[in-house]
Amino acid sequence: MSAPPLPRRRLAPGKVAAAVVCAVALSAATTSADPPVSLFGGRLRLAGEVSGTLGSDDPGYFNYSDYAVSRLRLFRIDLSAELRIASAVAVLTDVRTDNLDTPRVYALFLRLTPWRERAVDLQAGLVPPVFGAFARQRYGYDDPLPSLPLVYQYLTILRYDSVPARAEDLVLRRGRGWEVAYPVGASDPETGLPVIAGERYDTGVQLRLGRAPVSAALALTQGSLSYPLVHDINGGKQVSARVAFTPGPALVVGVSAASGEWLSRDLVAVVPAGSSWPSGRRQDALGVDVQWSAGYWVLRGEAVWSRWGMPAIAETLITEPLPALGAFAEARYKIRPGLYAAARLEHLGFGSIDSALGRQTWEANVSRVEAGLGWTPLRHLLLKASWQHDQRDGGRVRRSDLFAGQALLWF
């Protein structure tokens, strides 16, 4: 499987015009409708989002995803469908196109609900993640701000197909996750991996048990949190789980864990003989997510701890897994009907390692504060505007103040 392409695309004016026409037509067709588009007597239901985000230039690549597009300069059409084959069997899919590129299948899975009265579901295919809470939100509508949280989007200097030979290789690339390569493995510079890929689903099976006050989900999938996969690249499997506790309607607390092999077999094959794997080849992660809401307030927060195993190839050896801790807190307050204010405060920090350059974090820590407004002039139209400040203790660009506006239509 090839890595995502580099972030060098520009939008053609024709595509932009086509996109605008598409959005206007779509909105005209859907703003008056309330139920989803339904065909074949309700067996097939369609829904979607069309969004356009226009923001400041982001020379520090703070908002680039592993699909090599900036979240602040993105036109997205997202269509989802559910085909009910029988009362207990349904097929669900989600197809997206970013900046009118070739559409890609984001989700495609079979959902089995064997008992009507029991909250037990089995899903198989390209399935939504069970880890954490944010990645299962609808792309634009549930996110009060145009950006994604750092822990779900920010590109670290890790790659699944290329690794540093020594600790110095790693720390010299701190803060350059948008384009990184190492001496061992694939040599072409590519985007690094986020802690959790919020823009990809993984392939496998998952089981959901129970509803409030206690529910659980368990998944066995091909990839890892950082690099969910359609095709296997290493023969390993990821096990992930989340238990959610909902003592009342105001509060939801979730605890998540995941462990999966994340390095490709092609890479492992080219690791020099004599190297060792003292920290293994897995990505392990633990997470806590909390949501509290009442009246006009919604507060959300997540904390994710993750570590990645690495080969120890040459001095200075990397002998410990590389750890990271990301957290964000988000608040939304409704000022008046259709108008809200929101803010998100986040930090993504990395553990320290020893190298000939001294002891320092293996990747540059990054922090972000973002605040904005959301306005719903029509029920199916959401407009957002935000200011974002990013700060990083490494890389060429260490600070950025970015502005963004987003228009989102959903149906």
Added chain:
Amino acid sequence: MVLRATATLLALGLLAQPAPPPRRGSTIRGRVELRHDPSGAELRPAVTELGSHGPHDPPDRRRSVVYLESAPQPAFAEPQPRRATLDQRNESFVPYVLAITVGSTVDFPNSDRTYHNVFSLSKARSFDLGRYPRGQSRSVRFDQPGVVRVFCEIHSHMSAWILVFAHPYFAATDAEGRYRIDGVPPGSYTLAAWNDGAVRARREVRVGADGEPVDAEFSLD
């Protein structure tokens, strides 16, 4: 377009007629038959969820409202505000259609275990009641005639209609589609049948001074 016309008509306070109202009027009654099946899919595809959505009640889209598009002028001078309830039950607004007079207050109790967040962006009355749990209620007073669309911010499949009239000559249909408008003064009127967001049919009716009830049936496509 039909909906907008209806809303405008209502917002203008309808078309007043100069005739004074008698002490007792006649009844217009009948039945609204729907020739189409108004039920349909309510839930959007839940691709991001880990399982199927829990049970919920679909809205009763068969409910219609029949009203006089014009009314005697004194009817506007004597509004009869009342208190009504739009419940939130099994992830559905009950009733799906509520018809009230100007000045009425609607209670929005939450009867579900989950949160709801009732809101409306309608010009006739915009409001947002925030999130509140089971057993609690919020109220909204409607001081302007018009059509108000009500939604839940958390559950996109929940919606309801509130029709706010400037006169008392209207009625919502029951489960069998029957309606009854009492106390209508003698005169000639345009009777409108509204269903699920639009006026679907109109017909002219004449109410005599003899007090005899007038039957008016509707069959809506």
